[in-house]
Amino acid sequence: MMEAVEHPLLKYLRAAMIPHIWCSGCGNGIILNAFVHALDELQIDLNKLVVVSGIGCIGRAAGYINADSFHTTHGRPIAFATGVKLAKPELEVVVISGDGDLFAIGGNHFIHAARRNIGIKVICANNFNYGMTGGQVGPTTPLEALTTTTPYGNIEHPFNLVHLAAASGATYVARWTTLHVRMLTASIKKLLQRKGFSFIEVVSPCPEIYGRHNKMRTGLEMMEWFREASVIANFSDPAKAEITPEKIVVGEFVDIEKPTYEQLLYEKMAKLMKEESE
Amino acid sequence: MPERLWRTPLDVEKISRPKAEIYILKDQCKGCGFCIHYCPKKVLEESDEINARGVHPPRVVDEKNCVLCSFCTAVCPDFAIFVKEKQCKDGC
Numbered sequence: 001m002m003e004a005v006e007h008p009l010l011k012y013l014r015a016a017m018i019p020h021i022w023c024s025g026c027g028n029g030i031i032l033n034a035f036v037h038a039l040d041e042l043q044i045d046l047n048k049l050v051v052v053s054g055i056g057c058i059g060r061a062a063g064y065i066n067a068d069s070f071h072t073t074h075g076r077p078i079a080f081a082t083g084v085k086l087a088k089p090e091l092e093v094v095v096i097s098g099d100g101d102l103f104a105i106g107g108n109h110f111i112h113a114a115r116r117n118i119g120i121k122v123i124c125a126n127n128f129n130y131g132m133t134g135g136q137v138g139p140t141t142p143l144e145a146l147t148t149t150t151p152y153g154n155i156e157h158p159f160n161l162v163h164l165a166a167a168s169g170a171t172y173v174a175r176w177t178t179l180h181v182r183m184l185t186a187s188i189k190k191l192l193q194r195k196g197f198s199f200i201e202v203v204s205p206c207p208e209i210y211g212r213h214n215k216m217r218t219g220l221e222m223m224e225w226f227r228e229a230s231v232i233a234n235f236s237d238p239a240k241a242e243i244t245p246e247k248i249v250v251g252e253f254v255d256i257e258k259p260t261y262e263q264l265l266y267e268k269m270a271k272l273m274k275e276e277s278e
Numbered sequence: 279m280p281e282r283l284w285r286t287p288l289d290v291e292k293i294s295r296p297k298a299e300i301y302i303l304k305d306q307c308k309g310c311g312f313c314i315h316y317c318p319k320k321v322l323e324e325s326d327e328i329n330a331r332g333v334h335p336p337r338v339v340d341e342k343n344c345v346l347c348s349f350c351t352a353v354c355p356d357f358a359i360f361v362k363e364k365q366c367k368d369g370c
């Protein structure tokens with residue numbers, strides 16, 4: 001082994017912010033790693049990239065990537081990203097946020113952005129609970145899971161995020177776990193090259209806050225759960241892709257093309273301006 | 279080896295097996311153990327030393343076994359390990 005040198009992907013990160021604050025065994029670092037790998041493989045110009053994130057552990061990702069980034073108010077990253085995309089449609093706008101931020105507090109922003117098909121890309125880290133605030137039950141907590149606010153087991157039915165995204169009209173929907181890093185990187189590459197509203201759910205381990213209540217104390221134990229439970233089924237029915245302790249269906253679910261909102265908006269504006277001038 | 283593969287490949291002298299060089303940024307490691315556990319060739323193991331974060335960073339057992347799949351680079355949440363191909367003409 002040689003003397004330690006600089007990591008080859010460090011140029012995509014803000015070196016002063018690294019090492020990041022995420023816990024040992026947390027999957028957020030793997031999502032950041034996969035995203036940066038995808039940027040490197042596509043040779044994306046960081047001046048043309050905007051990363052928007054909301055509140056939550058993964059929200060810090062916007063601060064770690066060396067691109068123009070917004071760290072926005074709770075639940076509103078998609079609203080901010082919509083504004084960026086409509087003002088400057090030539091920019092690549094990526095939202096990286098958590099399940100609580102995107103689907104509980106910002107749920108309506110998500111479904112309406114997907115319905116309008118605004119050309120923003122959403123990567124959602126699903127860690128099954130509100131990790132940053134101490135592990136309260138969230139919209140994706142599986143039934144019977146133990147959290148700090150459901151000490152006798154969760155009785156709320158969880159969201160199936162891929163089904164929600166597909167039903168709302170997203171043009172690209174995929175789900176991977178942090179163990180499927182190669183597929184996740186390929187999926188993020190695909191996401192970055194697409195025009196319409198695209199969504200990837202990344203099932204991520206949260207050993208310190210969620211796992212320790214659910215007999216998975218380390219990141220490795222959670223990753224082993226993903227390895228045993230995940231089933232790759234590309235283009236299967238997203239309605240049947242509920243996450244249960246026994247089965248996590250992963251893969252690409254939707255891949256369609258639709259005219260995007262900003263494209264229709266600018267076409268309409270150009271048409272009206274032309275009529276006005278005639 | 280099956281009978282039909284008995285002969286030495288004709289281009290064996292031209293093509294060399296890539297050799298890996300594994301770099302571990304010890305003080306960035308948080309000791310999650312993903313690289314050690316998911317290495318397909320079991321090249322890494324937990325070391326005895328304690329780094330700046332108070333955990334045991336990985337140590338290379340046998341660099342020769344590494345097949346440059348770079349899964350450790352991809353799965354490391356802390357950007358603490360990466361693999362490069364060793365650039366050498368002969369004798370390494």
